[in-house]
Amino acid sequence: MTYGSARMKEPNVPNRKTLLTLPTPCLVLDRAKLRRNIARMKAACARTGVKLRPHLKTAKSIEVARLFDGPDSPGIAVSTLLEAEYFASNGIRDIQYAVGITPDKLDRVAAIQREGARVTLITDDLGTAQAICRHATEANAVFHVQIEIDCGERRSGVEPDSPLVLEIARTLAGDENVVFDGVMTHAGHSYGCRSLKEIEAVAEAERLAVVTAAERIRATGIPCPTVSVGSSPTALHARHLEGVTETRAGVFMFGDVFQAQILTCDLEDLAVSVLTEVTGHRADLRHMTVDAGALAMSKDRSTENVSNDVGFGLAADIDGSVYSPQLTIARVYQEHGLIPVALPHALDDFTIGSRLRIYPNHVCMTASMYPRYFVVDSEESDGIEVVEEWKRISGW
Amino acid sequence: MTYGSARMKEPNVPNRKTLLTLPTPCLVLDRAKLRRNIARMKAACARTGVKLRPHLKTAKSIEVARLFDGPDSPGIAVSTLLEAEYFASNGIRDIQYAVGITPDKLDRVAAIQREGARVTLITDDLGTAQAICRHATEANAVFHVQIEIDCGERRSGVEPDSPLVLEIARTLAGDENVVFDGVMTHAGHSYGCRSLKEIEAVAEAERLAVVTAAERIRATGIPCPTVSVGSSPTALHARHLEGVTETRAGVFMFGDVFQAQILTCDLEDLAVSVLTEVTGHRADLRHMTVDAGALAMSKDRSTENVSNDVGFGLAADIDGSVYSPQLTIARVYQEHGLIPVALPHALDDFTIGSRLRIYPNHVCMTASMYPRYFVVDSEESDGIEVVEEWKRISGW
Ligand SMILES: Cc1ncc(COP(=O)(O)O)c(C=O)c1O
Numbered sequence: 001m002t003y004g005s006a007r008m009k010e011p012n013v014p015n016r017k018t019l020l021t022l023p024t025p026c027l028v029l030d031r032a033k034l035r036r037n038i039a040r041m042k043a044a045c046a047r048t049g050v051k052l053r054p055h056l057k058t059a060k061s062i063e064v065a066r067l068f069d070g071p072d073s074p075g076i077a078v079s080t081l082l083e084a085e086y087f088a089s090n091g092i093r094d095i096q097y098a099v100g101i102t103p104d105k106l107d108r109v110a111a112i113q114r115e116g117a118r119v120t121l122i123t124d125d126l127g128t129a130q131a132i133c134r135h136a137t138e139a140n141a142v143f144h145v146q147i148e149i150d151c152g153e154r155r156s157g158v159e160p161d162s163p164l165v166l167e168i169a170r171t172l173a174g175d176e177n178v179v180f181d182g183v184m185t186h187a188g189h190s191y192g193c194r195s196l197k198e199i200e201a202v203a204e205a206e207r208l209a210v211v212t213a214a215e216r217i218r219a220t221g222i223p224c225p226t227v228s229v230g231s232s233p234t235a236l237h238a239r240h241l242e243g244v245t246e247t248r249a250g251v252f253m254f255g256d257v258f259q260a261q262i263l264t265c266d267l268e269d270l271a272v273s274v275l276t277e278v279t280g281h282r283a284d285l286r287h288m289t290v291d292a293g294a295l296a297m298s299k300d301r302s303t304e305n306v307s308n309d310v311g312f313g314l315a316a317d318i319d320g321s322v323y324s325p326q327l328t329i330a331r332v333y334q335e336h337g338l339i340p341v342a343l344p345h346a347l348d349d350f351t352i353g354s355r356l357r358i359y360p361n362h363v364c365m366t367a368s369m370y371p372r373y374f375v376v377d378s379e380e381s382d383g384i385e386v387v388e389e390w391k392r393i394s395g396w
Numbered sequence: 397m398t399y400g401s402a403r404m405k406e407p408n409v410p411n412r413k414t415l416l417t418l419p420t421p422c423l424v425l426d427r428a429k430l431r432r433n434i435a436r437m438k439a440a441c442a443r444t445g446v447k448l449r450p451h452l453k454t455a456k457s458i459e460v461a462r463l464f465d466g467p468d469s470p471g472i473a474v475s476t477l478l479e480a481e482y483f484a485s486n487g488i489r490d491i492q493y494a495v496g497i498t499p500d501k502l503d504r505v506a507a508i509q510r511e512g513a514r515v516t517l518i519t520d521d522l523g524t525a526q527a528i529c530r531h532a533t534e535a536n537a538v539f540h541v542q543i544e545i546d547c548g549e550r551r552s553g554v555e556p557d558s559p560l561v562l563e564i565a566r567t568l569a570g571d572e573n574v575v576f577d578g579v580m581t582h583a584g585h586s587y588g589c590r591s592l593k594e595i596e597a598v599a600e601a602e603r604l605a606v607v608t609a610a611e612r613i614r615a616t617g618i619p620c621p622t623v624s625v626g627s628s629p630t631a632l633h634a635r636h637l638e639g640v641t642e643t644r645a646g647v648f649m650f651g652d653v654f655q656a657q658i659l660t661c662d663l664e665d666l667a668v669s670v671l672t673e674v675t676g677h678r679a680d681l682r683h684m685t686v687d688a689g690a691l692a693m694s695k696d697r698s699t700e701n702v703s704n705d706v707g708f709g710l711a712a713d714i715d716g717s718v719y720s721p722q723l724t725i726a727r728v729y730q731e732h733g734l735i736p737v738a739l740p741h742a743l744d745d746f747t748i749g750s751r752l753r754i755y756p757n758h759v760c761m762t763a764s765m766y767p768r769y770f771v772v773d774s775e776e777s778d779g780i781e782v783v784e785e786w787k788r789i790s791g792w
């Protein structure tokens with residue numbers, strides 16, 4: 001049994017930056033895989049006949065957002081006001097802030113809108129809807145608002161058949177400074193599915209929840225233009241999305257080991273990995289250490305609950321090919337990751353300083369620690385040359 | 397049963413910034429508690445007669461580092477080269493990089509040293525020791541190096557009685573561009589202790605491991621000036637540290653819920669919390685949502701394995717007082733935290749927009765997502781006014 005010698009750092013060559021010269025740990029993004037993942041989601045949306053509103057909470061990068069440009073993607077979704085500010089200042093004009101708004105945050109929203117972008121808000125609360133109306137008048141602003149519906153995730157939102165749906169709709173639609181824009185929901189519980197059949201069922205529940213709410217609102221004479229759904233599994237695998245106007249999906253563009261196990265993608269599609277180097281050997285304990293620890297990978301343990309638990313990440317060689325037998329980061333400390341090997345002599349293939357790429361459990365968590373993507377391209381280039389560097393943001 | 401109404405955002409008042417005006421989520425540091433935690437550790441070190449080398453991997457802030465200034469704290473420890481660069485550029489001259497060095501990283505170390513700081517390295521590998529010697533000659537640099545000893549953590553390091561200890565010592569001591577500085581170990585397995593007695597035993601094993609290694613090296617005629625140990629539990633609770641010259645400890649300065657449960661501190665000592673606001677109510681599901689989710693708290697679940705599992709964080713009021721009955725963040729999504737309540741009417745005390753402080757499980761993980769500390773002082777001020785803002789760094 002041998003893994004083949006892992007490759008070492010190479011001396012710097014002017015004008016050539018590669019995964020063999022970068023300082024570790026750092027974040028690697030394969031543009032070819034990213035583009036394929038986007039094409040696949042666009043094809044799914046074309047099939048279901050809905051517009052795609054990519055959720056940029058995972059990527060947090062304007063360069064990634066621009067890959068969605070086109071008539072089928074009218075705008076984006078974000079999860080923080082910092083993302084809204086960042087994307088607005090980079091020219092994106094249609095932004096849905098897909099986390100329940102609070103009255104506190106309306107000043108920041110109004111400020112973004114004064115620079116020219118529209119930030120569509122969501123709420124599931126009548127008091128908040130009233131506060132939005134008051135604030136719109138006081139601040140001389142116009143707010144576009146959707147009602148958040150719970151389709152079974154049991155996190156936030158209003159039940160689709162609750163009287164509250166109509167009360168909030170009436171409050172919003174009745175105010176001249178507020179535009180009632182429609183309804184939205186997120187089938188986050190699709191992450192609990194383990195088969196296509198289950199995903200299809202959750203996708204149908206997701207669709208039905210917002211379509212029901214929209215129909216009830218329309219029956220009172222209030223227009224309900226937007227009917228928005230979305231999670232990566234349901235967006236890809238919904239049988240049909242009749243009555244839905246757009247779908248938000250985020251993690252699909254990068255993929256991660258957990259998503260591969262819940263059928264959003266294959267391991268070969270994972271676009272983001274952490275570049276790390278071997279920092280030590282403990283042949284007596286049958287493990288090596290790498291410089292990708294808890295901060296580099298995050299403490300996310302999503303794969304604990306799926307078929308193949310990969311600990312804190314799944315190791316691959318510098319070209320991104322997963323090892324066989326599989327190698328995983330089984331234990332993490334703040335800056336140490338620990339990769340067990342079955343037999344001590346396997347360590348001979350991983351000299352100290354040799355480089356690995358680690359696919360994360362949950363890429364939204366892992367990416368959050370890094371200020372940039374080192375972009376490689378496994379189609380247009382050799383897959384280890386850094387062809388671009390894209391900044392990403394973090395924080396609130 | 398009532399919690400008392402949680403306080404809401406207040407309008408901005410010129411020249412007064414408080415926890416009731418800051419955008420959420422953000423990181424709060426109570427300077428009074430920080431100072432007390434430092435004083436307690438200094439007293440423990442005075443008792444055991446060792447110097448304190450604070451590990452800045454948790455705080456990553458020069459303002460925090462400066463609180464240790466004085467003859468009893470000769471320098472600091474760090475966990476990344478970015479920390480070393482940052483602290484060196486802020487005037488700290490004696491820095492121990494307390495993670496195994498690789499040959500790759502020596503250029504960066506040499507660059508820091510050219511600006512005037514000394515970066516002491518650690519290794520547990522003979523090949524690396526030889527590479528350090530080669531690199532010192534080639535780069536015309538001087539490297540100070542310690543041997544990392546394993547005292548039972550089983551992560552990295554050489555067993556204290558291994559022949560390798562002497563081989564590495566001879567290699568380092570025999571090179572004219574390398575200063576062999578001594579031995580170090582870290583009793584990370586003290587985090588597994590659940591009683592003072594157990595901690596004392598691990599502290600003694602930690603001490604014995606390095607003292608044994610140091611004595612063996614000295615017996616061959618090689619001087620071994622530094623004998624370094626440290627983790628927060630062992631640094632505080634060691635019965636004696638005979639033969640040890642300095643101790644590194646990090647997390648004690650802030651404390652967290654896990655450390656409180658393993659006896660490093662009390663809940664009243666926790667200096668760092670996340671300021672969050674209530675973003676939604678689901679009375680039907682008996683929970684509220686807050687804007688401190690997985691990114692704001694981290695996915696660390698350390699308290700899963702101790703007496704009182706607090707989920708992803710323990711809630712307190714704006715003054716930092718923990719609620720009774722206890723409130724915790726039981727579930728997290730990227731930007732949502734979910735706090736269950738026993739009875740729906742408890743939500744009446746937590747209007748949407750009201751503010752809480754959440755004590756983290758593991759502060760090293762939580763703090764890593766924030767670019768700054770909003771500093772309050774529960775002794776010199778009212779405890780909610782922001783008296784200072786301290787920058788912190790992240791990344792590698
Ligand atoms: C409201 C909302 N919409 C859409 C998404 C995107 O889901 P996914 O990352 O599965 O594509 C999320 C993810 O958390 C979300 O919270």
Ligand SMILES: Cc1ncc(COP(=O)(O)O)c(C=O)c1O
Nearest residue numbers: 451494582627628644645646647
């Ligand atoms: C080598 C080393 N020394 C010291 C420490 C500090 O330990 P603590 O944070 O428990 O004080 C750590 C923590 O990880 C460490 O890895």
